[in-house]
Amino acid sequence: MSAYSITEPTRRSKLVAGVLVALYAFVTLLPLVWIISTGFKSGPDSISYPPKVVFEPSLEGYVNLFTTRTRVGAEEFENLPTAETWYDQIVRDQGMVIAGPSRFGERFLNSVIIGFGSTFLSIFLGTLAAYAFSRFKVPLKDDLLFFILSTRMMPPIAVAIPIFLMYRELGLSDTHLGMILLYTGVNISLAVWLLKGFIDEIPREYEEAALIDGYTRFQAFRKVVLPQAATGIASTAIFCLIFAWNEYAFAVLLTSGTAQTAPPFIPTIIGVGGQDWPAVAAGATIFLMPVMIFTILLRKHLLRGITFGAVRK
Amino acid sequence: MPNPIDAAARATPPTVARRIRGLSDRAIAWLFVAPTIFLLLAINIFPLIWTVRLSFTNYRANRPNEEVEWVGLRNYIRILTDDGIWANMQTTAHFLFWTLFFQVILGFALAWLINRKFKGNDLLTTLIVLPMMLSPAVVGNFWTFLYQPQIGLVNYTVELLTGTPANSFSMLGPGGYAPWSIIIVDTWMWTPFVMLICLAGLRSIPDYIYEAAEVDRASKWRQFWTITVPMVLPFLMLAVLFRGIENFKMFDMVVLLTGGGPGNETLLASIDLKREAFEKWRTGYSSAYAIILFVTVFGLASIYVKALNKVKER
Numbered sequence: 074m075s076a077y078s079i080t081e082p083t084r085r086s087k088l089v090a091g092v093l094v095a096l097y098a099f100v101t102l103l104p105l106v107w108i109i110s111t112g113f114k115s116g117p118d119s120i121s122y123p124p125k126v127v128f129e130p131s132l133e134g135y136v137n138l139f140t141t142r143t144r145v146g147a148e149e150f151e152n153l154p155t156a157e158t159w160y161d162q163i164v165r166d167q168g169m170v171i172a173g174p175s176r177f178g179e180r181f182l183n184s185v186i187i188g189f190g191s192t193f194l195s196i197f198l199g200t201l202a203a204y205a206f207s208r209f210k211v212p213l214k215d216d217l218l219f220f221i222l223s224t225r226m227m228p229p230i231a232v233a234i235p236i237f238l239m240y241r242e243l244g245l246s247d248t249h250l251g252m253i254l255l256y257t258g259v260n261i262s263l264a265v266w267l268l269k270g271f272i273d274e275i276p277r278e279y280e281e282a283a284l285i286d287g288y289t290r291f292q293a294f295r296k297v298v299l300p301q302a303a304t305g306i307a308s309t310a311i312f313c314l315i316f317a318w319n320e321y322a323f324a325v326l327l328t329s330g331t332a333q334t335a336p337p338f339i340p341t342i343i344g345v346g347g348q349d350w351p352a353v354a355a356g357a358t359i360f361l362m363p364v365m366i367f368t369i370l371l372r373k374h375l376l377r378g379i380t381f382g383a384v385r386k
Numbered sequence: 387m388p389n390p391i392d393a394a395a396r397a398t399p400p401t402v403a404r405r406i407r408g409l410s411d412r413a414i415a416w417l418f419v420a421p422t423i424f425l426l427l428a429i430n431i432f433p434l435i436w437t438v439r440l441s442f443t444n445y446r447a448n449r450p451n452e453e454v455e456w457v458g459l460r461n462y463i464r465i466l467t468d469d470g471i472w473a474n475m476q477t478t479a480h481f482l483f484w485t486l487f488f489q490v491i492l493g494f495a496l497a498w499l500i501n502r503k504f505k506g507n508d509l510l511t512t513l514i515v516l517p518m519m520l521s522p523a524v525v526g527n528f529w530t531f532l533y534q535p536q537i538g539l540v541n542y543t544v545e546l547l548t549g550t551p552a553n554s555f556s557m558l559g560p561g562g563y564a565p566w567s568i569i570i571v572d573t574w575m576w577t578p579f580v581m582l583i584c585l586a587g588l589r590s591i592p593d594y595i596y597e598a599a600e601v602d603r604a605s606k607w608r609q610f611w612t613i614t615v616p617m618v619l620p621f622l623m624l625a626v627l628f629r630g631i632e633n634f635k636m637f638d639m640v641v642l643l644t645g646g647g648p649g650n651e652t653l654l655a656s657i658d659l660k661r662e663a664f665e666k667w668r669t670g671y672s673s674a675y676a677i678i679l680f681v682t683v684f685g686l687a688s689i690y691v692k693a694l695n696k697v698k699e700r
Contacts, residue, residue, distance in 0.1 A: 082502040091504035097496060098510050101517060101574060107539055108528050120537045122552070198425065201418035209415040224430050226683040228635035230659045231676030234440070234669060235433035238447060258429025261422055290414050321523035321638035326664055340527040340642055350531055357524045368519045372512050376582050379518075383624060384586050 108361070111354035116167065119350045133167065134351025136160045137344065138177050138359075142169040177356060180338040184360075186249055187334055188317040191256035195313045196306060198257070199264030204294055206265065207272040208280075224262055229322035232259075237327060247328045255327070256317040263316075264309050270382040271305025272298065308374035311367050318364060335360050441674035448667040461674035470650075471658070471675075478655045480565060481572075481640075482633050486626055488573040493580025494622065498614075500581070501588045511585075515578045522575065526642035529571050533557040533643075558644055564651045568640050572633065580625045587621030588614070620698045627690055634683050655679055 082090070111119050115131040142164050145153075153170065156162040164171050205211055236255060237246070245251030275298060283293040299306075325337040339356045342349055368375070376384055409417070441461055445454045465471055496514070500507050517525070532539045533556075541552035557567040591613065599609045637656040640646075646653035646661075659679065663672035 087502045087504040090499040090502040091506065094496060094499050094504075094507070094510050094514075097492075098513050101514055101577075103539075104525075104529070104532060104574070105516060107532065111531070120534075122537050122542070124537065124539050124542050198421045202422035205415040205418035209411055211415055211419055223684060226631055226635070226687060227434070227680050228656045228659060228676060229637060230656055230663055231437060231673075231680060232430075232433055234447075234663050234673055234676065235436040236429070237664075238436070238669075239433065241447075241450075254425075255429060258425050261425055262430075265422060290409065290411060315519060319521035319523070321521065321642075322660075325523075326660075336521050336523040336638075339524050348531070353528065353531070357528055360524055361520050364519050364521070365516055368516060369512055372508075372515070375515065376586055379579060380583060380624065380628065384583055384621065 105361075108354050109358050111350055112358045114351050114354075116344070116349070116351060119354075131163070131351075132160075133163055134349075134353075134355035136163045137349055137352040138342065138355045139175055140164065141172045141175050142167070143172045144169050175342075176338065177335075177342075180333055180335045181359070183249070183332055184318060184334040184336075187252045187256065187332065188314050190249065190253040191260060191317045192310050192313040194253060194257040195260040195264045196268075196310050199261055199268050199309070200299075200302070200306060202261075202265045203268035203272050204298060206269045208277070220262060224259075230326070233323055233326045236323070240327065247330055247332050249332050252324070252328060252332050252334070255323055256313075256320065259323075260313045260316055264313055267309045267312065267378060267382050268302070268305060270377070271302050271309070274305075275301045305374075308371055308378065311371050312378040315364055315367060437673045437676055440670050441677050443670040445670045446667050447663075447669040457670070461671045462678070464671070465675055465678055471655075473650065474653050474655050474658045477565070477651070477653055478634065478636075481569060481636065481652075481654060482630060484566075484569045485572045485576070485633050486629060488569065489577050489580045489629060490622060490626065492573065492577045493625065494584050494618070496577065496581040497584035497588055500585060511582075515582065517575045518578045520575075522639035523642050525575065526571065526639035529567075529643055530558065533567060535559065558648070560648050562651070564644050564648060568643055568652055571639060571643060572636070575639070576629060576632075579629065580622070583621050583625040584618055587618035590621075591617045616700075620694065623690075623694045623697060627687065627694065630690070631683060631687060635679070 110128075112134045113130045113132070114125070114128050115133050118125050118128045118131070119134075140160070150168070150170075153165075156165050161171060240246045240251050243251075245254070279297050279301065280293045283297045284290070288296065319336065320334075321336045324334045328334065328337070335356070339353060339360060340348075342352050342356060344350075344352065371378070442456055442458060443454050444457050444461075446452065500511055533541075535541055535556040536553050538552075538557070540557055541555070544550055544555075545552040555561055555563065557563050595613055595617075596609060599613060604612070635656050636654055637660065640652060640654055641657050641660070644652040646657045656679075659672055659675050662668050662675060
């Protein structure tokens with residue numbers, strides 16, 4: 074851009090714009106800051122009125138998130154040996170003792186297994202298909218975008234009805250494999266479409282040169298195209314991962330125990346008389362953090378991913 | 387006498403020669419595409435066909451051994467003549483209209499401001515975008531805490547700003563605020579989506595158009611309405627299409643915020659569908675319901691895409 078241009082906004086308008094956007098950012102981030110800070114509040118602090126902005130940090134929420142606790146009789150409580158660890162102590166301070174670990178760890182691990190499993194599968198199959206769509210004449214190629222859009226028009230519950238019946242027949246209900254296949258099926262059309270966009274941008278001449286040098290098509294794909302498409306593959310992978318990570322409707326309808334992921338689990342964390350908000354907030358923080366980090370890493374390709382490649386920068 | 391094999395080899399085009407060394411391009415194309423097609427058939431097409439089939443029966447998934455009867459169009463007729471379902475459709479339309487309205491206004495305004503390229507606009511954009519990447523279920527659940535009548539941050543802020551006592555109203559309880567509460571959360575989450583797309587639109591307008599307008603002494607106001615708005619419109623319409631489809635089938639965030647309540651005030655079509663399918667177990671009936679919803683979105687989206695293409699061509 075030239076040093077001076079008549080279309081360049083004036084200094085004052087830049088300042089006003091900056092202040093207004095910063096104000097919006099402040100308001101919009103407040104709920105997120107509130108989630109994170111509630112995770113470090115003690116039970117009474119979290120529900121005090123007026124809401125506490127300054128408070129004494131406590132790990133109660135995190136300890137409660139990972140443990141189940143029971144109340145014991147007053148006499149028995151008095152006679153307990155002194156708490157051995159810091160987390161024992163935090164639970165004692167609430168007048169309870171630790172009964173065992175909670176299910177949060179398992180649910181989080183399920184999210185990781187299903188998220189990464191389906192992402193790997195979507196990317197593996199998606200890259201192959203995207204290459205074929207990009208380089209060869211394949212029937213139905215032009216209908217692909219509309220197809221992707223139309224698969225997204227089905228309400229998740231509508232898809233869940235036949236999948237529920239199908240999985241019941243096949244014994245895939247509430248299994249990791251079932252969820253991985255389902256999320257892959259939902260993600261793959263998006264993955265193919267995004268990856269096709271990235272591969273289209275790689276000049277064909279590179280492969281043609283490799284083919285002339287005696288590479289087979291497959292070698293050219295592996296040694297020339299894949300390294301070139303690495304960034305595109307990585308950002309597509311993150312989109313697939315975020316979808317699977319955040320998904321709720323299928324997870325709540327098709328899993329109940331062994332394969333349940335964190336989103337249906339977190340809202341069920343309850344304490345004495347209602348939801349245990351510091352624990353819920355702690356769980357939410359642990360769960361949302363990876364996505365926040367990925368979003369920041371991904372910011373250059375964000376637009377392309379959320380519009381299914383319809384808008385590119 | 388020339389060797390016929392040599393002659394044939396000379397006449398063979400390079401692509402054929404290449405095929406001999408590995409799989410043919412055609413075979414590779416099929417090999418690469420087949421697993422994806424198979425998966426799409428299994429997870430997308432086959433269930434859709436099954437749903438259509440079920441929609442003509444009285445099947446109940448919780449009684450798999452009961453005899454299934456064909457009921458023809460009865461499910462469809464019952465749904466289309468049910469007042470309750472029309473009420474849900476209106477609730478959905480209300481939600482759809484206002485979320486799109488606020489998101490378009492706020493999203494466009496934000497993009498327009500960010501496009502001034504002030505210092506730190508990249509950082510602020512990234513921060514603003516965060517809410518839309520998060521799990522709607524986890525976020526919706528947490529908003530019930532922010533909406534608590536006594537202790538919630540929202541009521542407290544309202545008291546602080548307007549003096550209305552925090553315990554005098556409830557955002558999710560009776561009193562008619564609940565439909566607006568879900569609109570607020572959705573707007574909070576998805577305004578950045580519209581903003582990002584508008585920003586791409588604004589950045590696609592070349593500077594020289596404004597420079598030409600400036601030379602012609604067109605006012606800033608006129609430039610805004612004759613250059614900025616028409617050029618961003620196709621982008622904005624695309625954003626509305628995506629948000630419209632998503633919000634028509636909105637489920638996770640609202641189910642955790644209100645569960646459809648109080649009463650049926652926030653009972654969106656998707657939530658009602660879930661109750662019919664997985665609580666009342668009227669599988670056949672809810673399949674017909676699902677097909678009706680799908681056809682509605684599909685029809686509306688197709689008309690809309692036609693309009694969008696017209697705008698693009700202009």
